[in-house]
Amino acid sequence: MSNDRCRFALPPALSLLALFVAACGSDTKTGGDAAAANRDEGVPADAPAPAATGGAGGYGTGRGGAAGATGVGGSGVAGRGTGGTISDAAASGGDGATTVDAPAATGGAGGQGTSRVGTGGATGVGGATGVGGATGSDGAAGIDGAGPSRGLFPNRTTDWSQVGVVQPDGTRGIPSRTTVCATVDATKYGDGKTDATAAIQAAIDACPDNQVVILPAGTYLLKSAIGIKRPIVLRGEGAPVTKIVESASINISATPGTWPGQNTLHAVDWTAGYEKGTTTITVSDASGIKVGQPLVLDQLNDTNVMTTGYMPLVSAVGNEGTVGVGVNDCASRDGLNFCTDGSHPVPRALMQIVQVKTKTGNQLTLDAPVYTTHLASLSPQAFYWDGGNLAYAGIESLAIDAQYHDQAISMTFCSHCWVKGVQIEHIARGAVALFYDLHVEIRDSYFHMNQASAPENYGLEVDDTAQSLFENNILDALAAGIIVSWSSSGNVIAYNYSVNDSPGSQVLGQTLSNHSVHALMNLWEGNTVPKFVSDVIWGSASHQTLFRNRISGYLAPFAASGSTTLWSNGNWPIALEAWHRDFNLIGNVLGTAEVQNGYQAATVADGSLVGATSRTSTCACCTCGMGTAPVYVLGYWNHWHPADDTDKFDPLVASTLLRWGNFDTFSGATHWDAKEIPAGETAPAEQTLPPSLYLPSKPAWFGSAPWPAIGPDVSGLASKLPAQLCYETSNLASGGKFDPAKCY
Numbered sequence: 001m002s003n004d005r006c007r008f009a010l011p012p013a014l015s016l017l018a019l020f021v022a023a024c025g026s027d028t029k030t031g032g033d034a035a036a037a038n039r040d041e042g043v044p045a046d047a048p049a050p051a052a053t054g055g056a057g058g059y060g061t062g063r064g065g066a067a068g069a070t071g072v073g074g075s076g077v078a079g080r081g082t083g084g085t086i087s088d089a090a091a092s093g094g095d096g097a098t099t100v101d102a103p104a105a106t107g108g109a110g111g112q113g114t115s116r117v118g119t120g121g122a123t124g125v126g127g128a129t130g131v132g133g134a135t136g137s138d139g140a141a142g143i144d145g146a147g148p149s150r151g152l153f154p155n156r157t158t159d160w161s162q163v164g165v166v167q168p169d170g171t172r173g174i175p176s177r178t179t180v181c182a183t184v185d186a187t188k189y190g191d192g193k194t195d196a197t198a199a200i201q202a203a204i205d206a207c208p209d210n211q212v213v214i215l216p217a218g219t220y221l222l223k224s225a226i227g228i229k230r231p232i233v234l235r236g237e238g239a240p241v242t243k244i245v246e247s248a249s250i251n252i253s254a255t256p257g258t259w260p261g262q263n264t265l266h267a268v269d270w271t272a273g274y275e276k277g278t279t280t281i282t283v284s285d286a287s288g289i290k291v292g293q294p295l296v297l298d299q300l301n302d303t304n305v306m307t308t309g310y311m312p313l314v315s316a317v318g319n320e321g322t323v324g325v326g327v328n329d330c331a332s333r334d335g336l337n338f339c340t341d342g343s344h345p346v347p348r349a350l351m352q353i354v355q356v357k358t359k360t361g362n363q364l365t366l367d368a369p370v371y372t373t374h375l376a377s378l379s380p381q382a383f384y385w386d387g388g389n390l391a392y393a394g395i396e397s398l399a400i401d402a403q404y405h406d407q408a409i410s411m412t413f414c415s416h417c418w419v420k421g422v423q424i425e426h427i428a429r430g431a432v433a434l435f436y437d438l439h440v441e442i443r444d445s446y447f448h449m450n451q452a453s454a455p456e457n458y459g460l461e462v463d464d465t466a467q468s469l470f471e472n473n474i475l476d477a478l479a480a481g482i483i484v485s486w487s488s489s490g491n492v493i494a495y496n497y498s499v500n501d502s503p504g505s506q507v508l509g510q511t512l513s514n515h516s517v518h519a520l521m522n523l524w525e526g527n528t529v530p531k532f533v534s535d536v537i538w539g540s541a542s543h544q545t546l547f548r549n550r551i552s553g554y555l556a557p558f559a560a561s562g563s564t565t566l567w568s569n570g571n572w573p574i575a576l577e578a579w580h581r582d583f584n585l586i587g588n589v590l591g592t593a594e595v596q597n598g599y600q601a602a603t604v605a606d607g608s609l610v611g612a613t614s615r616t617s618t619c620a621c622c623t624c625g626m627g628t629a630p631v632y633v634l635g636y637w638n639h640w641h642p643a644d645d646t647d648k649f650d651p652l653v654a655s656t657l658l659r660w661g662n663f664d665t666f667s668g669a670t671h672w673d674a675k676e677i678p679a680g681e682t683a684p685a686e687q688t689l690p691p692s693l694y695l696p697s698k699p700a701w702f703g704s705a706p707w708p709a710i711g712p713d714v715s716g717l718a719s720k721l722p723a724q725l726c727y728e729t730s731n732l733a734s735g736g737k738f739d740p741a742k743c744y
Contacts, residue, residue, distance in 0.1 A: 152690065153681060155276075156584055156658060157545055158371055160523045160694035163492045164441040164469030165392075165416045174394065174418045174441055177233045181207035183214040190218020192245060197222050200234075207232045215398060217241035227251045228393045236398025239423040239446070240737040243399040246408065250400075253412040254390040264387070270297060270380035271362075276373045279366045283382050286362045293356050293388045294415060294438050297370065298348040299378040311652065313372070315540040315579040316346040316517050319638045319645070322538070348381070349518040349539065350374075351487035353438050353466035355415070368467055368490055371521040372543060389415040389438065399423040399738075407433040407461075415439055421740040425449070427478070430461035437465040444701070446738045448476035449503065457502055458483050463516075466490050472701060472744070474723050476500055476732070479509045481529065485516035485538070492694050493522065495709075497723035498529040499733075501555055508555035508570035514541040514580070523693055524549060526710055528721050533575045536637065540579035547586050547693050548710045550718040554592035557626055569611065569627030571595050575639045576632075576657070578650035584658045587689045587711045589718050591631050591665035598630035599666055602654040606630070607642025631664045632657075655679075661689055663712045670712040689713060701744045 165174050182203040189196035200220065203213045204227075212233045218241075225248035228234060234250070236242025244250075266288055273281030281297070289295065301314040316322060350372070358365040364382075374380045394417055395409060402408035406429040411417055414434075418441040424431040431447040434440065447459035457479040460470055463486040470493045475481030479502040482493055498511045510533030512524060517539025524532065528550045534541050553573030557566035573590045576583055601609045610629040635653035637645040659676040660683070663669065674683040691698070691708040698707040706719040720728075726743035730736045 158521050160492050163467050165418055166439055174420055177212050179211045180214055181211035186216040186218035190220055192219030192221055195223045196220040197224050201226045204228055215242050219243045222246040225249050229254050231392035233394045235396040238397050239399040240739050245401045249407045249410045251410045252393050252414050252417050264385050267381050267383040270382045274374040277369045279369050282363050286359055291356050291359055293384055294353055295356055296351050296353050296383050298351045299374045299380040301349055313542045314349050314518050316349050318536045318538040320537045346517055352489045389413045391415045394418040397421045402426050404428045406430055411437055420444055423738045427457055429456040430458050433461045434465045435463045440468045443471045444740045444744055446474040449478055455479055462488050471495055472723050474727050477503055480513050481511040483513045483515050484519045487518055489520040491522045494525040495721050496527045497721050506568050534580040536577040536579050542582045545584040546588055548708055549588045550710045551590050552592045554595050567625050571626050572629035572633055574632045576634050576653050577639055578635055578637045578648055581652050581656045585662055587661045589663045589710055593665045596631050596666045597628045600632035601630045602634040604646045604649050610642045631666050661712050663717055
């Protein structure tokens with residue numbers, strides 16, 4: 001029996017050689033018949049769990065840094081000694097012994113207030129009962145702005161607890177709109193043949209603010225774009241029954257299809273309040289700035305700053321040139337526009353979008369802290385546009401067949417807007433495309449491409465967007481599931497599940513990615529994906545945190561059309577190219593057993609390990625092979641061609657990378673190594689991690705799934721996310737119906 005494509009999951013205890021023999025000798029799987037689990041966990045069954053020690057004192061929960069709670073019991077339990085951990089003083093493997101006379105844990109650090117300014121944690125109460133346990137010591141002072149992150153490396157992180165939609169009363173989350181203004185007539189327009197564009201647009205235009213237009217069960221044909229220009233919701237009766245077949249985008253914007261023109265843009269000098277963590281700044285003239293208005297903070301690029309002790313962050317030139325969309329002042333400081341002329345590097349790429357909370361004279365209070373300290377010598381500015389953003393509009397509970405055109409949903413200049421419970425298929429570029437958005441939320445949705453393959457088959461394309469939440473989505477057969485570009489900052493990308501790679505491609509795509517100058521201070525938490533890449537194609541990025549992700553670094557080899565050779569390339573979990581500095585990788589589970597060929601490639605000489613062929617020629621029916629690399633690929637100008645442009649190799653990528661508590665399958669161990677903490681930071685005293693860096697507790701939509709789902713402290717290291725369970729129980733691999741109401 002001939003095999004044109006063999007795709008398979010990697011059982012934890014099965015070697016690759018045995019797996020190739022088994023797969024090639026079994027029934028042929030062709031094209032879309034590939035198993036949905038072709039890149040599942042791949043973690044050894046005997047992966048080590050750390051022996052328990054006395055627990056840490058609790059974190060304060062009150063606003064402003066309330067008292068630390070009682071230290072958790074210090075009694076030890078039997079350790080599993082299958083692999084030990086790697087630390088500065090590495091724990092040995094072997095038989096784990098029961099801890100006896102464990103000292104009680106030190107009282108935990110003083111509470112991290114959920115408000116932006118913690119006023120100092122109170123004393124931690126004594127640790128409880130290890131036999132002979134000592135009294136817990138005083139908790140440390142609370143740290144400003146840490147929120148649920150509980151002060152985990154606060155100099156390198158921020159408060160992500162207020163991302164996504166925040167309602168006018170301060171409640172976090174998408175509002176539940178119940179007043180229906182119109183129901184489109186499905187008998188006239190829901191037959192899939194009649195152009196429904198005008199009828200739907202008329203219903204949207206006539207709908208009062210904060211009300212809902214209903215699309216009943218049916219198939220609605222859109223031959224031209226429709227626009228949502230006011231705070232209303234377009235809602236179907238569920239993705240299984242309400243479907244839009246479109247030839248143009250659905251736009252959520254006050255000015256669909258346009259950007260603010262040159263005459264509506266304004267820039268003022270930012271004269272004080274440059275320090276990381278501050279929420280109060282001063283500008284030269286605040287007369288045109290309104291409370292509630294989006295405001296963009298920026299400065300001239302620091303690429304060539306040579307000040308002693310200062311590390312530049314921004315390179316606006318990448319390995320494919322420059323890109324200049326969404327910037328203040330194009331090629332000169334005085335010109336204001338949203339585009340460069342294409343020949344000049346972006347001059348002000350370090351941008352952060354905030355919302356103005358209060359104004360007193362020329363002093364502004366912001367809804368988020370400044371993410372990184374700015375320099376007066378780089379002429380910091382704040383710029384804004386007349387009219388602000390559209391706010392509180394959304395699309396819910398329907399399916400869209402995009403018919404391979406770009407941007408099924410376009411969300412531009414929008415604040416507190418959302419997409420929820422939406423299925424989008426047959427994507428060209430960007431199932432949902434975002435531009436200059438603030439506090440938006442895209443969740444509980446399913447994005448899949450199905451057949452066409454192109455380098456820009458993105459699920460979510462996030463450009464110049466801040467403090468937004470992309471949570472609990474299924475990403476199926478996409479070249480890049482979520483791509484974050486163009487100065488997007490302070491966002492959370494969390495608990496998304498990626499399955500299948502771009503159809504026909506034998507190269508593992510960059511499922512989660514930074515792509516274009518200069519993404520800043522984003523949190524990537526709890527995702528189950530094959531790969532994370534931060535590329536320098538269009539410039540730099542910095543201060544990203546990856547926390548508790550399962551990243552397999554594996555695409556099962558398969559035969560291309562007309563060939564019998566099983567092959568795949570790009571089999572590595574993490575790649576950070578040049579000018580991607582100050583990243584944090586904490587509590588992740590990385591790699592697939594017997595796939596990666598080393599721990600890291602972080603020098604010019606190590607480049608020979610990247611893309612190296614690992615070939616097995618004893619397969620029963622074909623020749624099998626993989627292009628592999630180490631777990632971490634760091635600092636190359638183009639990591640696909642590490643031998644090129646070696647003069648641009650960036651050693652600061654590795655030296656500024658913080659790694660703590662990551663398990664990788666190459667080492668077969670969890671690394672708690674103080675040598676992987678950059679200069680200026682201190683390794684935590686405890687080898688413990690909080691469940692989340694943005695959620696205060698397990699969310700209701702997680703249901704019965706384990707929490708936390710991923711990490712070195714999780715049984716089996718990784719469990720299935722709600723999005724993965726939805727994919728499997730809905731039988732989406734075989735054409736089942738996506739119904740988030742049943743999944744979540």
